[in-house]
Amino acid sequence: MTYHKQITVCPFCDASVQASVFYARGSFMAIYNIAPVLPGHSLVIPKKHVTSITDLTDNELSEFFITARTVLRILMNAFHTDSYDWSIQEKPEAGQTIDHLHLHIVPRLKGDLKHPGAWYPLLQRNDREIIDSLDRPRLNSESMSLIINELKQIAATIE
Numbered sequence: 001m002t003y004h005k006q007i008t009v010c011p012f013c014d015a016s017v018q019a020s021v022f023y024a025r026g027s028f029m030a031i032y033n034i035a036p037v038l039p040g041h042s043l044v045i046p047k048k049h050v051t052s053i054t055d056l057t058d059n060e061l062s063e064f065f066i067t068a069r070t071v072l073r074i075l076m077n078a079f080h081t082d083s084y085d086w087s088i089q090e091k092p093e094a095g096q097t098i099d100h101l102h103l104h105i106v107p108r109l110k111g112d113l114k115h116p117g118a119w120y121p122l123l124q125r126n127d128r129e130i131i132d133s134l135d136r137p138r139l140n141s142e143s144m145s146l147i148i149n150e151l152k153q154i155a156a157t158i159e
């Protein structure tokens with residue numbers, strides 16, 4: 001029998017998320033997805049619990065995208081590519097499963113999937129079954145530490 005523990009606390013507000021942070025700027029931070037759909041799959045999130053991009057002030061919106069741009073530079077450097085997908089889902093009708101605003105960034109490599117659009121079904125499955133489920137397959141803590149440290153080192157050279 002599969003046991004699904006109900007999540008009652010926002011996983012992005014939980015203190016444990018700090019171990020996944022590789023970059024932070026102002027009110028935003030970038031975390032490495034502990035269960036990436038492809039290598040490099042990261043999320044840019046506000047530090048405080050915000051559900052919608054429409055809840056951000058002009059300054060916060062600017063900061064959000066400046067943070068995302070820096071995160072792109074870090075990931076493009078780390079994963080040796082200039083190709084990426086990014087995505088925001090808002091509200092359950094659009095596929096949002098965690099009501100804390102999060103921008104997915106997924107570096108892409110030639111031939112990494114059968115066709116370029118195949119990442120989105122993976123992401124949807126990831127959101128529903130991987131991020132929200134506590135019994136999902138995850139990177140172990142050693143692998144996470146290695147990638148977080150590498151991304152932090154690159155981040156220090158980017159800004």
Ligand SMILES: [Zn+2]
Nearest residue numbers: 010013049100
């Ligand atoms: Zn939250």
